[in-house]
Amino acid sequence: MSTPGTEGSPVRSLIAEPGGTGPTVLRILLGAQLRRLREAKRISLEEAGNVIRASHSKISRLETGRVGFKDRDVADLLTLYGVTDEADRKALRELAARANAQGWWHDYSDVLPNWFEAYVGLEEAATQIRAYEVQFVPGLLQTGDYSRAVTLLGYPNAPAREIDRRVGLRLARQVLFTRPTPPNVWVVLDEAVLRRPIGSPAIMRAQIRHLIDLAQRPHVTVQVIPFDAGGHAAAGGPFSILRFAEYDLPDVVYLEQLASALYLDKQEIVDSYLMVMDRLAVEAVTPTASLKTMRALLREM
Numbered sequence: 001m002s003t004p005g006t007e008g009s010p011v012r013s014l015i016a017e018p019g020g021t022g023p024t025v026l027r028i029l030l031g032a033q034l035r036r037l038r039e040a041k042r043i044s045l046e047e048a049g050n051v052i053r054a055s056h057s058k059i060s061r062l063e064t065g066r067v068g069f070k071d072r073d074v075a076d077l078l079t080l081y082g083v084t085d086e087a088d089r090k091a092l093r094e095l096a097a098r099a100n101a102q103g104w105w106h107d108y109s110d111v112l113p114n115w116f117e118a119y120v121g122l123e124e125a126a127t128q129i130r131a132y133e134v135q136f137v138p139g140l141l142q143t144g145d146y147s148r149a150v151t152l153l154g155y156p157n158a159p160a161r162e163i164d165r166r167v168g169l170r171l172a173r174q175v176l177f178t179r180p181t182p183p184n185v186w187v188v189l190d191e192a193v194l195r196r197p198i199g200s201p202a203i204m205r206a207q208i209r210h211l212i213d214l215a216q217r218p219h220v221t222v223q224v225i226p227f228d229a230g231g232h233a234a235a236g237g238p239f240s241i242l243r244f245a246e247y248d249l250p251d252v253v254y255l256e257q258l259a260s261a262l263y264l265d266k267q268e269i270v271d272s273y274l275m276v277m278d279r280l281a282v283e284a285v286t287p288t289a290s291l292k293t294m295r296a297l298l299r300e301m
């Protein structure tokens with residue numbers, strides 16, 4: 001098969017995407033492929049938008065995977081971009097159908113903000129998740145009781161059912177630990193995370209025991225930056241970096257704010273965050289020493 005602008009068989013690569021890849025990643029991959037096809041033909045966003053009866057901003061959203069794909073739009077764009085091979089056209093249209101599928105998190109749409117939905121989809125597809133936290137244990141590593149206590153801080157007046165749903169979403173994300181090939185999770189925690197009382201003392205003890213158990217799994221690394229280390233590289237606050245197996249998908253830096261989030265994927269920005277994360281790992285005590293720190297803290301409680 002030969003498709004203009006797809007040297008190196010990226011169409012074949014997309015066709016061969018593993019079945020477990022979620023719709024969020026598939027949208028991003030297909031959008032990137034459509035962008036390459038458009039750029040190879042030197043077609044502007046405006047010209048592409050006219051063909052599918054939409055604005056140039058709609059094409060931009062399609063190419064960045066922020067919206068779903070209509071089959072007719074995909075077919076019209078492929079024609080415009082000179083993709084005539086029927087096998088290629090069929091494969092990309094089938095990929096668009098898979099990309100439009102709803103992820104499991106759709107069941108939690110009543111408590112899942114739009115700005116966080118993309119993260120859940122990316123988290124599900126990531127092969128490596130690195131995070132630095134200064135206040136709370138990361139959601140993937142939280143116990144149910146700790147998660148409930150954190151949720152109540154943000155939604156103190158919410159009805160019990162809503163709190164249950166929010167906690168349920170957080171715990172449902174943790175199913176990725178049960179996969180045959182779970183992602184590598186590497187977190188660096190400020191000592192304040194372990195010492196800040198969240199909920200009752202019993203909840204904190206159970207949470208620290210849970211961290212100790214997780215940290216002994218082969219795919220989980222937990223490091224602690226002690227208070228006596230002084231100032232450190234992450235002066236800007238908590239962040240996460242997600243890495244993926246798909247060659248078309250760049251690393252993504254995730255910065256969560258009070259009622260929104262930033263997703264950063266420009267290489268120079270990602271590289272700067274990777275450098276900070278590497279420095280944090282050096283400034284923190286080793287994983288083995290971090291286990292000792294958490295066990296010693298348990299004895300103090």
